[in-house]
Each structure stands twice: as C-alpha cells, then as structure tokens.
Amino acid sequence: MPRPVIVGVDASHESRAAAVWAAREASRRRAPLRLLHVCAWHPPVASGASGSASQHLLARRVLRETEAHVRSVCPGADLVVEQAEGLPSRALLGAAEEAEVLVLGSRGLGALTGFVLGSVAQAVVARAVCPVVLVRAGRGAGDGRRYAVPHAGSHRTAARDVVLGLDLNDPCDDLIDFAFDTARLRSARVRVVSAWSGPSAFTLGPGEVGLIEGPQRAEEWRGFQDAVLLAWRDKYPTVAVTGDVAEGRASRALVRAAADAALLVVGRRTCAEPHMGMRTGPVAHAVSQHARCPVAVVPHS
Incomplete structure (x- = not known):
C-alpha cells in the first residue's frame, strides 16, 4: 500500500x-x-x-x-x-x-x-x-476548483511547470527524482534552474570554470547541467525538460522562475550530527519565504 x-x-x-x-x-x-x-x-x-x-x-x-x-x-x-x-x-x-x-x-x-x-x-x-x-493560500494552491484524477484519453490543459533548483556542484539523485516523478504525475514539464557565480580568490579551485568570459562561462554551466540531466531524461522519457542557468543568487533566480509554477522543488541537506542544530540551508529558507507557489523541501544526504 x-x-x-x-x-x-x-x-x-x-x-x-x-x-x-x-x-x-x-x-x-x-x-x-x-x-x-x-x-x-x-x-x-x-x-x-x-x-x-x-x-x-x-x-x-x-x-x-x-x-x-x-x-x-x-x-x-x-x-x-x-x-x-x-x-x-x-x-x-x-x-x-x-x-x-x-x-x-x-x-x-x-x-x-x-x-x-x-x-x-x-x-x-x-x-x-x-x-x-x-x-500558501490563494493563487497556486488550487483553491475553489473541483478535481478528479485524470485518465487516459482525457482532454487536459497544459500543466504549469515543476521548477527544480539544482546545484550543479552537488547534484542529488533524491532531489532530481522527486521533481521528475512529481512532474510525471502532473504531465508537466520540469524546468531546471541552476545558479552560478563568477570566480573569486575565495571560490576558484582546481577544475572550476574561471578563466573564460561570462557568456562562455554560462555555456559551460549549461553543458554541465545537460550532462547531469541526461540520465534523467532517459529514466523519464515522457517528461519534457528545459534547463536554465543564471548568474547570481540561486534563491533570486528560483523565485523568479517559479512565479507561474505549479511547484518549486529545492533540496535540504540532512545533518549527520544532531548537535549541529536545525538547518534548512539558505536557498530553501529564502524560497520558502518568498516563492508564490507551493515549495517542496526535499531532504538528501
């Protein structure tokens, strides 16, 4: 069951x-x-x-x-x-x-x-x-409409996107699978949004993209995103996927991308040590405050 x-x-x-x-x-x-x-x-x-x-x-x-x-x-x-x-x-x-x-x-x-x-x-x-x-109450919550489980052959209007916030430095299978499966259940598209920042003396490390101009760097991140999503496109062949990369803060890009979404999906890293306290992470915390659509916070290791 x-x-x-x-x-x-x-x-x-x-x-x-x-x-x-x-x-x-x-x-x-x-x-x-x-x-x-x-x-x-x-x-x-x-x-x-x-x-x-x-x-x-x-x-x-x-x-x-x-x-x-x-x-x-x-x-x-x-x-x-x-x-x-x-x-x-x-x-x-x-x-x-x-x-x-x-x-x-x-x-x-x-x-x-x-x-x-x-x-x-x-x-x-x-x-x-x-x-x-x-x-949240109001738009995005589906208030006031009757709902029936869709069936094969029924006429359906286009479903709103499921937006997935994906950290390309640490992509997590549990998070991606939840977003794709949720979209599959809705016959919706997954819109994957990843944020990147320009290199600095504190963030640039071995193997990072940092020696090329901004537009080229964005293309490199798109390539990384496509590579991560390749296996998920194969696993969920009926789910349409689109990808975006944005320079700057992830929370800002996600709130903007999810303005008309059915659901925004973000991750929350589980804490192995109880004494470390309660942490949702800065991105999950920010989007849960400001996103207009429902927000799913998915735990992952």
Missing part, C-alpha cells in the same frame, strides 16, 4: 489550502490522505480540565470542517482524520516518518501558520525525513 500524504491542519486559510493541495497530490499518487491536527500539550492546572476539553472540541471541529471542505473540492478523496496531542514539532516529525509527503500551510515571508510557529516550523522543515511541501 502506498505511504500516505499527510497534512497538518488548523483553523487557518493556509491550512485549508494545504489540505486541498494534499488531497490532489494524494489522488495523483493513488495514496491515502491523512488530516492531522495537533493539540499542543500544556501542564495541568487547577482549571485545566475545562480548558483541555475545549481544546479537543475545537480540534474535532477543525478536522470536521477541513474534511468537509476537502470532500467538496476533491470528491472521492481517500482520507482519514487524526488528532494528536503533545509537542507539535514532535508529532509532525513522527508523522513524517510514515509519510510519502508532509504538507503544511504557509503564510510566506517567514511566518508559518497555526500550530507551526517559529522554531516548530524550523524543526519540521529542517528535520523531516520526507519531503515537506509548504502551501
């Missing part, structure tokens, strides 16, 4: 958009959908019983309303609802261990909504063992 797509839900608009996005993704993957609401645990006090009861009533209402909304937009969704109690980051990270994809609502500009605030959001994105998709 496929691993589920799990979405963390609360009472916000961003959470509702994330739930719809997750339902559509689960349908594409022929996977079950799990709606998860986390009630933050608080130490008991004298009047704690009524407070706890109210919190659980609110949680059940949030789950009930979210389920109704998902079913109205995505009829036939194979979903279950779940209520958990405890530290939100721990509950979500535990769910990520069972998930194919974990989906969260995001307000962008650095503020994730509801139960994933501040350090909780950072912990989930930085430590989850599965891809985490951040979805």
Whole structure:
C-alpha cells in the first residue's frame, strides 16, 4: 500500500489550502490522505480540565470542517482524520516518518501558520525525513476548483511547470527524482534552474570554470547541467525538460522562475550530527519565504 500524504491542519486559510493541495497530490499518487491536527500539550492546572476539553472540541471541529471542505473540492478523496496531542514539532516529525509527503500551510515571508510557529516550523522543515511541501493560500494552491484524477484519453490543459533548483556542484539523485516523478504525475514539464557565480580568490579551485568570459562561462554551466540531466531524461522519457542557468543568487533566480509554477522543488541537506542544530540551508529558507507557489523541501544526504 502506498505511504500516505499527510497534512497538518488548523483553523487557518493556509491550512485549508494545504489540505486541498494534499488531497490532489494524494489522488495523483493513488495514496491515502491523512488530516492531522495537533493539540499542543500544556501542564495541568487547577482549571485545566475545562480548558483541555475545549481544546479537543475545537480540534474535532477543525478536522470536521477541513474534511468537509476537502470532500467538496476533491470528491472521492481517500482520507482519514487524526488528532494528536503533545509537542507539535514532535508529532509532525513522527508523522513524517510514515509519510510519502508532509504538507503544511504557509503564510510566506517567514511566518508559518497555526500550530507551526517559529522554531516548530524550523524543526519540521529542517528535520523531516520526507519531503515537506509548504502551501500558501490563494493563487497556486488550487483553491475553489473541483478535481478528479485524470485518465487516459482525457482532454487536459497544459500543466504549469515543476521548477527544480539544482546545484550543479552537488547534484542529488533524491532531489532530481522527486521533481521528475512529481512532474510525471502532473504531465508537466520540469524546468531546471541552476545558479552560478563568477570566480573569486575565495571560490576558484582546481577544475572550476574561471578563466573564460561570462557568456562562455554560462555555456559551460549549461553543458554541465545537460550532462547531469541526461540520465534523467532517459529514466523519464515522457517528461519534457528545459534547463536554465543564471548568474547570481540561486534563491533570486528560483523565485523568479517559479512565479507561474505549479511547484518549486529545492533540496535540504540532512545533518549527520544532531548537535549541529536545525538547518534548512539558505536557498530553501529564502524560497520558502518568498516563492508564490507551493515549495517542496526535499531532504538528501
């Protein structure tokens, strides 16, 4: 049985958009959908019983309303609802261990909504063992449209691109495979964006392209990108691929390229040493703040 797509839900608009996005993704993957609401645990006090009861009533209402909304937009969704109690980051990270994809609502500009605030959001994105998709409400989230699983021979409009941020100095198979497979499920094109910077006394090393002019250097990077993608074109022959290289900051190039995208896919290097703390990397952090489309952060070694 496929691993589920799990979405963390609360009472916000961003959470509702994330739930719809997750339902559509689960349908594409022929996977079950799990709606998860986390009630933050608080130490008991004298009047704690009524407070706890109210919190659980609110949680059940949030789950009930979210389920109704998902079913109205995505009829036939194979979903279950779940209520958990405890530290939100721990509950979500535990769910990520069972998930194919974990989906969260995001307000962008650095503020994730509801139960994933501040350090909780950072912990989930930085430590989850599965891809985490951040979805904002509004354009790009697919709000307000009914969705059915496409079938062979059905008429389809052109799908928006899946944009892949690819570091040519350290291309990762897990990241590339996720982007290509996600595009395959949508019958979408993969647009691969790689950034490069001119050499300096601090960055130029053996084997790097640094002794030619800018336009020629860009062509060299395009050649590197084509070489990396060659095997993936063969593995996914039905997926159209286009490649771009841009000089300058990767996050800026990716946000610009993903302005009309269905999804932006970036990597996050896993940390082998727990004492190193929570790190998403500068590119993943920046695009999760500023990209208008959903952002998938894929862990890789």
